[in-house]
Amino acid sequence: MSTVVAVGAQWGDEGKGKIVDWLSPQAQLVVRYHGGNNAGHTVVVEGEQTILHVTPAGILNPDTVNLIGPGVVVDPVVLLGELDKLKQRGILRDPARVRLSGRAHLILPWHTALDKAREEAARGRAIGTTGRGIGPTYEDKVARRGIRVADLLQPKDLRAAIDRVAKLKNFELVEFYSWDPIDPDALYEQALEWGRQLEPYIDHTERVLERALREGKNVLFEGAQGTFLDIDHGTYPYVTSSNCVAGAVCAGAGIGPTRIDCVIGISKAYTTRVGGGPFPTEETGELGERLRQAGAEFGATTGRPRRCGWLDAVVLREAATVNGLTQLAINKLDVLSGMPEIKIATAYRVKGKLTQEFPMTLGEVEQAEPVYETYPGWEENITDCRRFEDLPDNARSYIERIESLVDVPVALISVGAARDATITRAEPFAPR
Numbered sequence: 001m002s003t004v005v006a007v008g009a010q011w012g013d014e015g016k017g018k019i020v021d022w023l024s025p026q027a028q029l030v031v032r033y034h035g036g037n038n039a040g041h042t043v044v045v046e047g048e049q050t051i052l053h054v055t056p057a058g059i060l061n062p063d064t065v066n067l068i069g070p071g072v073v074v075d076p077v078v079l080l081g082e083l084d085k086l087k088q089r090g091i092l093r094d095p096a097r098v099r100l101s102g103r104a105h106l107i108l109p110w111h112t113a114l115d116k117a118r119e120e121a122a123r124g125r126a127i128g129t130t131g132r133g134i135g136p137t138y139e140d141k142v143a144r145r146g147i148r149v150a151d152l153l154q155p156k157d158l159r160a161a162i163d164r165v166a167k168l169k170n171f172e173l174v175e176f177y178s179w180d181p182i183d184p185d186a187l188y189e190q191a192l193e194w195g196r197q198l199e200p201y202i203d204h205t206e207r208v209l210e211r212a213l214r215e216g217k218n219v220l221f222e223g224a225q226g227t228f229l230d231i232d233h234g235t236y237p238y239v240t241s242s243n244c245v246a247g248a249v250c251a252g253a254g255i256g257p258t259r260i261d262c263v264i265g266i267s268k269a270y271t272t273r274v275g276g277g278p279f280p281t282e283e284t285g286e287l288g289e290r291l292r293q294a295g296a297e298f299g300a301t302t303g304r305p306r307r308c309g310w311l312d313a314v315v316l317r318e319a320a321t322v323n324g325l326t327q328l329a330i331n332k333l334d335v336l337s338g339m340p341e342i343k344i345a346t347a348y349r350v351k352g353k354l355t356q357e358f359p360m361t362l363g364e365v366e367q368a369e370p371v372y373e374t375y376p377g378w379e380e381n382i383t384d385c386r387r388f389e390d391l392p393d394n395a396r397s398y399i400e401r402i403e404s405l406v407d408v409p410v411a412l413i414s415v416g417a418a419r420d421a422t423i424t425r426a427e428p429f430a431p432r
């Protein structure tokens with residue numbers, strides 16, 4: 001038995017979907033443990049692209065069971081739509097392959113409306129959220145008034161909960177933001193229908209997980225977002241509303257910390273960020289545009305252009321610390337082919353002072369000037385390389401420099417979006 005956590009080491013979109021799909025044939029369970037459909041995880045199999053927002057990226061591997069844990073927030077419309085598409089494509093034939101926690105909190109229409117209304121009202125100070133209702137849903141969860149997946153199956157309690165919460169939500173929507181109210185009667189009817197359609201998937205996922213571990217199965221935990229979007233460890237307030245770090249697996253899925261074997265940090269070979277907030281190595285000029293075009297850096301959820309810049313070893317070292325990374329996966333190395341030179345930030349200068357560490361406050365991160373090391377690039381197209389030895393010398397040196405700067409071994413290298421465009425240097429799942 002072995003357990004692996006795949007966690008974003010930057011600001012999201014590191015290629016977690018690609019790596020989870022690649023590893024999933026070795027796992028009997030793939031588990032999402034936090035976040036919601038703010039995530040967009042892309043998997044490319046035999047030239048066909050699938051973008052998953054809620055369903056774990058193990059779904060394209062026919063032998064894997066996919067859990068949506070209690071720490072996830074679930075928009076029933078989005079989940080049902082995603083499951084429908086997977087059914088139509090013949091990928092999902094048996095509901096037993098997707099298990100949805102009855103304890104997961106529901107993203108309801110007032111959450112998405114409030115998310116958008118607040119962003120609109122914040123104007124210059126907006127977070128740049130995905131507008132999917134994530135923040136307002138986690139707020140209600142912590143305020144102990146959230147409505148959960150299992151509540152969809154209890155009509156009387158559901159009705160009472162909707163009526164109770166609607167009063168509060170509509171007050172904020174109408175009085176504070178001058179938005180339209182949500183009709184609780186219509187919502188109740190809709191919610192009953194969601195319950196009917198989701199019932200075959202609803203389960204006590206902690207029990208499914210516990211059973212799998214007892215039977216010695218391999219489990220892969222699929223992080224969403226990334227370390228620097230974490231509510232505690234990220235660039236607050238420009239973050240998402242859940243804990244994204246590896247430790248969130250324990251609470252969000254229901255597994256003890258003693259049972260985690262490997263934590264693999266997923267990073268691009270450069271850096272991107274979508275939405276507002278500081279990004280020390282951001283390149284706003286020609287170079288940023290070149291990375292955006294070469295890497296097709298447009299959001300998988302909202303289609304927004306992603307902000308781009310060089311790799312930041314200060315960021316990766318912080319990610320190694322707060323996640324306890326045992327391995328790294330470096331993705332999109334192919335995107336750097338043809339760059340005459342490549343840079344990595346190894347330190348920051350903050351108010352004239354040199355630091356190797358990610359600063360504590362937002363103000364300091366905003367002022368951080370990266371200190372770069374420059375390396376020679378390579379010309380070759382590396383998409384067909386399947387062994388580390390096949391890579392050009394300068395690409396290998398780049399990977400080795402990342403290892404020494406972060407002090408974590410690079411186990412996987414991705415050289416293309418396709419499933420098999422992957423170089424394995426060490427197996428994240430221990431040999432059985």
Ligand code: GDP
Binds near residue numbers: 013014300
């Ligand atoms: P996630 O949210 O971490 O799963 O990442 P996204 O799916 O949002 O964004 C990663 C993008 O990069 C997707 O379009 C992937 O298909 C693509 N991708 C992943 N790995 C590679 C790679 O090694 N090379 C290239 N060129 N594209 C990649």
Ligand code: IMO
Binds near residue numbers: 013133
């Ligand atoms: P995956 O799993 C990149 C960003 C948003 C915004 C901030 C808060 O695909 O890596 P939210 O809607 O969560 O309240 O938005 O977080 N964000 C992401 N950025 N990848 C993601 O997910 C993201 N999920 C949220 O752009 O800046």
Ligand code: MG
Binds near residue numbers: 013041
């Ligand atoms: Mg994404």
